[in-house]
Amino acid sequence: MSTKYEQIIKEIEVRMGDGRLKPGSRLPSVRAFSKELQCSINSVIKAYNELEKGHRIYSVPKSGYFLVGRNKTDGDIVQGLIDFCSAGPDPSKMPYRDYQHCMNQAIDLYKEEMFHYSEPLGLTSLRHQLSKQLQDLQVFTPPERICIVSGSQQALDLLVSLPFPNGKAEICVEQPTHFSFIESLSTRGLKAIGIEMTNSGIDLDHLEETFKEGNIKFFYTVSRFQNPTGYSYSNEEKRKIVELAQKYDVYIIEDDYMGDLDTRRKADPMFAYDPSGRIIYTKSFSKVLLPGLRLGLAVLPEALLESFTKAKFAADVHTPVLTQGALEIYLQSGMFMSHIDKLRKQYKKKGTILKQSYLQYLPPEAEFTGGDSGFYSTIKVPGRLKARHLVDHLKKKNVLVQDATNMYLPDYRKENRIRLSVSQVPDAKIKIGVEKIGKGIREIFV
Ligand SMILES: Cc1ncc(COP(=O)(O)O)c(C=O)c1O
Structure with a gap:
């Protein structure tokens, strides 16, 4: 049985859900709401205070209480907009309150250490914690080889220009691949050799030929839930890729940014097949925790530790200490794993709805890839149709998709x-959105 103020909060949530209360709008005055809901003024004040503490509403002196507007463009609050573009975690599922608690705990526990210069490779205690945590992902490594980075993008960006022990250059x-990695290459004027990723993975013979004929320093691969295709390699494919890397003296950067969300219990990262040698394993806390924290890690081979440490120091001395201290507490307390358990179920469900919708609504000429976690997937538009034309056409129907x-x-x-x-698309809207996409393709496909 919930208390009165909890019932008031529920009522507000219902009104937010059905659109009677919109982001940025004013809430009923305390007096008016208490009259409408036939409860005491104190209960309404308590409910408003709770919502304010949770940063869901804010008060303006002499004006009243307002719903927090989502920090997005005007387009976002267009009625009925379905946004398949936004790729950050769903804001309603971000555990920032728990993290706030961990930040406070970190200050209480570590005091001024949280505000001093620190180690370039990150807090030793966090690296020990991560060494334990990574075992759940079949990544067995001592803390000494783990480097905390300011988002996994920083590790990728540093590795692109670092000389490698194999002395190779390409x-x-x-x-396609993760856009930010392409940015790292292009800002340094580097060219790369591409391997096509399709709905059935990559052509391993082609990869072998490239490793054999080229002067390949490393192969950058997103081994699960690839961005943008959503493809995840099977263990067999991963094992084969690692064998090729060993045979032709090529390093692998394995970007496992969403490994935590894998529900295939026996799925290993490539790292598990070559723990000490050629695999640089990177992990991000952006998609599964809070992207603004800029927290990630890289597990480095011994041979790269020294040069990477220097490059990391040169880039930003070290990753901010307070967020590291909080991460340690967040992991240690079990909050992370219980959050991941929830996320896994949520994304699995989204993926299932998405795949069913693709099969039901896309014209047979439009091929799709991925969809397992729902986080990323692609649709190949048919015929001579260009992605940008479809993007524009769908925008007019209030559906946002990204040109790849x-x-x-x-x-x-x-x-x-x-x-x-589908990260930020409510489950109920996935089907509606895909139906509109299918219809949109049929309308302009010639
Ligand atoms: C393939 C891939 N790797 C890593 C990341 C996360 O990077 P970071 O940890 O720098 O936020 C993303 C985010 O979109 C991604 O798509």
Whole structure:
């Protein structure tokens, strides 16, 4: 049996859900609400105070209480908008209150240490904690080889220009791939060799030929829930890729940014097949925790530890200490794992709805990839239709999707793919959105 103030909070949530209360709008005055709900003024005040503490509403002196507007563009609050573009975690599922608690705990526990200069590779105690935590992902490594980075993007960006022990110069990368990695290459004027990623993975013979003929320093791969295709390699494929890397003296950067969300209990990372040698394993806390924290890690081979440490120091001395201290407490307390358990179920459900919707609503000529976690997937638009035309057409129908053209290296560019993420799309809207996409494709497909 919930208390009166909890019932008031529920009522407000219902009104938010059905659109009677919109982001940024004013809540009923305390007096009016107490009259309407036939409860005491104190209960309404308590409910408003609780919501304010949770940063869901705010008060303006002499004006009243207002719903927090979502920190987005005007377009976002257009009625009925379905946004398959936004790829950050769902804001309503971000555990920032728990993290706030961990930040406070970190200050209480570590005091001024949280505000001093620290180690370039990160807090020793956090690295010990991560060494334990990574075992759940079949990554067995001592803390000494773990480097905390300011988002896994920082590790990728540093590794792109670092000399490697194999003395080779070229980079090989799946096509399409994570846009930020392409940015790291292009800002340094580096070219790379692309390997096409399709709905059935990559052509391993082609990969072997590239490793054999090229002067490949490393292969950058997103081994699960690839961005943008959503593809996850089987253990067999991962084992084979690692064998090729060993045979031709090529390093692998395994970007396991969402490994935590894998529900296939026997799925290993590539790292598990070569723990001490050629695999640089990176992990991010952006998609499964809070992207603004800029927290990630890299597990480095011994041979790269010294040069990477220097590069990390040169880039930003070290990652901010307070967020590291809080992460340690967040992991240690079990909050992280219980959060991940929830996320896994939520994304699995989203993925199932998405796949069913693709099968039901897309025209047979439109191929799709991925969808397992729902986080990323792509649709190949049929015929001579260009992705950007479909993007514009769907925008008019209040459906936002991303043109994937810039997720290719310039020499491998394809203009016929859109990327979708269901991360911020409510479950009930996924089907409606895909139906609109299917209809949109049929309307302009010639
Ligand atoms: C493939 C891939 N790796 C890593 C990340 C996360 O990077 P970071 O940890 O720098 O936020 C993303 C985010 O979109 C991604 O798509």
